[in-house]
Amino acid sequence: MIGYDAATAASYAPWDATDASVGRVVRVDRGVASVLAEDGLHRASWGGAVLARAARDPEQAPCAGDWCVLRSWPDHRVTLEHLLPRRTSVTRATAGKQSAAQVICANVDMVGLVVALHPLPAETKIERLLALAWQSGAEPVVLLTKADLVSDAAEVAADVRRIAPEVEVLPLSVVTGEGLERLRARVDGHRTLALVGTSGHGKSSLTNALVGAEVLRTREIRDDGRGRHTSVRRELVPLPGGGAVIDTPGLRSVGLLAADSGLRRTFADVEELAARCRFDDCAHGDEPGCAVVAALADGTLSVRRWESWRRLQRESASGAARQDARVRAATARQQRSRRGRSRPDPDRRSQDRNL
Ligand SMILES: Nc1nc2c(ncn2[C@@H]2O[C@H](COP(=O)(O)OP(=O)(O)OP(=O)(O)O)[C@@H](O)[C@H]2O)c(=O)[nH]1
Ligand SMILES: [Zn+2]
Structure with a gap:
């Protein structure tokens, strides 16, 4: 299987069983994944745990390239039971x-x-x-x-x-x-x-x-x-x-989300300049000793690149904040529904009294 390496094999090992196999997702359509395994291509619907995780966090939904654990059922159905950790x-x-x-x-x-x-x-x-x-x-x-x-x-x-x-x-x-x-x-x-x-x-x-x-x-x-x-x-x-x-599908726009390390690699030159400013918390405005302002003035840093960095920084930061808020909301929802389940059912109680 393409890309099946020692690390993937190790993360699959605890899941190995007679009715289990490992495969790679080649395509996903609404809750059904096409998965390539050693014995060929399977159409696998998502198992309960995968569905629940994906509902809580869309990032946990299977996507092309994912390694996953398949389970074969006696009636020949195949389900996608678990996603193995993603390398990238x-x-x-x-x-x-x-x-x-x-x-x-x-x-x-x-x-x-x-x-x-x-x-x-x-x-x-x-x-x-x-x-x-x-x-x-x-x-x-x-x-x-x-x-x-x-x-x-x-x-x-x-x-x-x-x-x-x-x-x-x-x-x-x-x-x-x-x-x-x-x-x-x-x-x-x-x-x-x-x-x-x-x-x-x-x-x-x-x-x-x-x-x-x-x-x-x-x-x-x-x-x-x-x-x-x-x-x-x-x-x-x-x-x-x-x-x-x-x-991958043609995107109309590519929004950045918490892309700190990606931006650091992309704008290594700008990050290096900013690190040379006299003040650690330099806002690169009118502070004395600002290396960014100096580089903009002598043309070593283009205004276009500087503005591109700033725009993407802002976008990445606000994406991260939205993501945090969403995860907090999902966790709260889940806790509420757990509490709801553990509370005794009022209908049941009244039925019990009637007995
Ligand atoms: N002249 C020329 N045209 C190309 C080349 N590659 C793609 N095209 C044309 O560009 C158009 C778009 O190509 P697609 O391969 O459909 O583009 P895509 O990125 O897959 O688009 P989505 O399916 O929307 O994601 C088509 O009309 C292609 O024929 C190329 O190397 N030379
Ligand atoms: Zn500065």
């Missing part, structure tokens, strides 16, 4: 009133940030995706797609490398095949690569090209050139040369 997880903030975390995929080794070269990508958007990727615990790689549509792919890639010096930046095209061999080599026959990005940038096309077959439906771009939000799939696809790719 790509998590974003979901929009809307019920703001919460959504785990996009788990246990991936690399997060491919899929950003089209045409129209020209915004650096701020790449920084946002980088923070999400670093936060996941996996290694980011920037995949600049649709290289066949532009003549300056190498220059744009060089610009992106300047804001992401630690990360491989790869121009790609499914039309000319540019970059595909290099990306296959990075998967190296055993790693799992997740493709993450906003809708229409070419994730499904890239997955198809890597797999070499039409496994996922690629949707046509609308006449006005804007992306449509059509995809609901989320699939882990084994690659012919080994390893796997997870094509």
